[in-house]
Amino acid sequence: MAEKKDVFLIEGMTCASCALTIEKTVKKLSKVENAVVNLATEKMTVDYEGEETAEAIKKVVSDAGYAATLFEPMINNTQVKRQSEAISNVWRQFILSVIFALPLCYIAMGSMLGFWLPSLLSPHHAPMHFAIAQLLLTLPVMYFERRFYNNGLRSLFKGHPNMDSLVAIATLAAFLYSLYSLYHIGFGYTQYVHNLYFESVAVILTLITLGKYFELLSKGRTSDTINKLLTLSAKKAMVIRHGREQSVSIDQVVVGDTVLIRPGEKIPVDGVVISGDSAVDESMLTGEAIPVEKAVNSHVYSASINGQGVLKVCAEKVGDETLLSHIIKLIEDAQQTKAPIAKIADRVSGVFVPIVIVIALVTGVFWYFVMNESFVFSFQVAIAILVIACPCALGLATPTAIMVGTGCAAENGILFKRGDILENAHHVDTVVFDKTGTITQGKPIVVSITTFGVSEDELLSQVASIEKLSEHPLGQAIVEKTFEKGLSLYSVDSFKSLTGLGLQAEVSGHTLYVGNAKLMVAKKIDVSLAYDVVRSVAELGQTPIYVGQNSRLIGIITLADQIKADSEETIKTLHNLGVNVVMLTGDNSQTAKAIAKQVGIEQVISDVLPDQKAKAILELQAKGHRVAMVGDGINDAPALASSDVGIAIGSGTDIAIETADIILMKPELADVVKSLTISRLTIKIIKENLFWAFIYNVLSIPVAMGVLYLFGGPLLNPMLAGVAMGCSSVSVILNALRLKVMRL
16 A cells, blocks of 8 residues: 655646656555546656655656646645746747747748738749748747647657657758758759648647647636636735734644634634624535635634624634645646546557558658559658647646536535546446435424323423433434523523433422423323324324323424425436436434435335345345435445445534535535436546547548548648647647636
């Protein structure tokens, strides 16, 4: 088991071949357990042992022709800055290249198009001046775009050619052949003036740079979610130390500090309210648009926005321990993890560039020797193949879709822990729900009161007086109901908790018994008056509390865990999607079936212990089902771990959240449907991207080879090939961005 797991920023990658080269190189290190490179995020996640291994990783990446630096997202927004700088640099290169490429094209093609050219630059009157002018205009463009040669030739000589290698070979070949023609022109062979390809060199480099610019812009949009989250945290905090208020930078706040948050301010830490009340906007974390009311003992989270009240908060988590940091980490982990479907593109990209180089050489030889075409013709065909055949689209097809999918999910309060979960979730055909806290609110309330010889208020006051001394959730629900009605409590004497039965105490000179039917039987209290009430309560899955006074029954208080508002609609939607729904609960069969009937679930597994829940999941899987388990409690953790996809309600216990694969930040079951929908849409987009990326290369390479020309069709110009190559990458990214506007 690897001791460390670090993320490195990688510089210098241009295509999927680069990513695979780095992966293979790093994996060769003896202490590296696994390495995954994401072309879209330009990051590498490495599992390794030993402190010195990090430096070894940087060295082997450097030796391969790239640069690796440790990524620490919460220290500063390095990636956003680097992305912005990269976009600015590429745009500057493009503008500088255009300044020289436009006049170059005018000189090179002006006479053919009927444009005016001074005789000093005319190919007919001054061929040498014509050629030298083009050379002088081409050299600056090659200098501005020198990264293609630095990266491409280095990778080629190291034995792992990439996209830059293709561009470098194609443009250098065209440039050297043009120099060869210029040499002949200098010796009076003016016919070579028609064999100059300087403008092709400049235009190909310029157009590919333009395509790279649009690709970077598009890739920037795929990481919008993380970029927004990184800018959410407060930069300053007002802390109260030694009775004085002082403003400090966020990295100076420590656990235990009292933080003062004024109206409209961002909350800088995770903590608990110790003074004040307000409504807090947590939409940036949970996706829930309605502000959440906060009072003393309420929990608040970093980056949420305070409403109109003033709050004093005791800091419990700061820096990279906050919920915001945890969310960012989860999204980054999900985006960095490769989905199994990406392996298809990896296998192709790994051999693609060398094969393209061979195809270009063989095709050039074919046209020159077999078809007896001119060297210029054969040369142009080979260059077109090298330029158009780039595996960028294949490399971007999967990671861009995963980035947008996980980002879209996060904006809706849904966190996928790993990218492969996106793929696993789209296979789910059975969703298993826990009952308490998942389908229901997890908090019982009083739903009815039946009295025999006393008033409702009197019954409530007496029972609440006893239950106030108990910690049982049912008892606390009765106490809350009493306070809601504004009733007062009685003094209690001789309080006893009777294990498995209920409570006993002296109230207002009477012995009061509160508990189940067994307690009434034990105290010889006749409960026949309540038979009809208890029967109807049981059919609804509700819990009756018997109340006896001295030797007679004086009332029944019925409690129930309320079904969540969206439970029924969620189950109905899942059925419409063709998903089988199961309820799995430790409750008794009668209660479970009653709740299941109300929400439309037909299959119920009840009376199960926590370890039996996991066994029930395994039994469903043994029948061939792909199972998603939805739960929120400690007792759900084994089942969450055993399922194909574990989904935890974010308001649940820490252990359930840690065990699950998907976390729902809001306690809304509708988000279960959203998570499955996002998964299905993301995989659909990935398949579309892979299809179009493959089709692009399958169709474009034969066209560049001149297959259409054999049958009287057009021949692909290398400059048009450069445009097509850039468009292929951008189209894949734009297709992934469709997820942002799709209806969930």
